[in-house]
Amino acid sequence: MGSEKVKCPNCGKVNKVAVAGEGRPRCGNCHEPLPWIASAGDDDFAEVAEKSSVPVLVDLWATWCGPCRMVSPALEQLARERAGRIKLVKIDVDAAPRMAERFTVRAVPTLLVIDRGEILARQAGAAPVPQLRTWLDQALSEKAGKEAKP
Numbered sequence: 001m002g003s004e005k006v007k008c009p010n011c012g013k014v015n016k017v018a019v020a021g022e023g024r025p026r027c028g029n030c031h032e033p034l035p036w037i038a039s040a041g042d043d044d045f046a047e048v049a050e051k052s053s054v055p056v057l058v059d060l061w062a063t064w065c066g067p068c069r070m071v072s073p074a075l076e077q078l079a080r081e082r083a084g085r086i087k088l089v090k091i092d093v094d095a096a097p098r099m100a101e102r103f104t105v106r107a108v109p110t111l112l113v114i115d116r117g118e119i120l121a122r123q124a125g126a127a128p129v130p131q132l133r134t135w136l137d138q139a140l141s142e143k144a145g146k147e148a149k150p
């Protein structure tokens with residue numbers, strides 16, 4: 001399991017962020033939360049996504065899929081906007097057939113919000129940023145609502 005270099009959107013310092021791990025990444029310089037973007041496959045999905053301490057936005061995509069190339073930067077934008085609250089995990093379905101089967105992916109992109117392996121929300125097909133943001137925030141607030149109940 002490696003790490004990726006992430007430039008802090010707040011102060012510009014380049015940080016090393018582990019692909020998997022507890023907690024949520026913060027900038028070593030200004031301590032603001034950093035966007036957390038990782039890739040996973042059949043073998044490391046459990047480590048990278050299911051063990052994540054923040055909800056995970058899963059992007060099931062394929063190299064040959066045109067809409068996936070449009071939705072990918074939109075999701076990265078959301079990962080930056082919601083830094084510290086979500087982790088974005090990208091899965092190439094052709095390289096991860098078990099994931100495609102597990103989540104019954106019939107079309108790409110298929111987007112999921114999962115929390116400790118439980119699916120909170122699901123969306124098939126690309127959508128513009130505002131729509132995806134509303135969808136994501138709704139999933140996150142439903143999760144917060146559940147946790148607030150006794």
Ligand SMILES: [Zn+2]
Pocket residue numbers: 008009010011012013027028029030031032
């Ligand atoms: Zn910083």
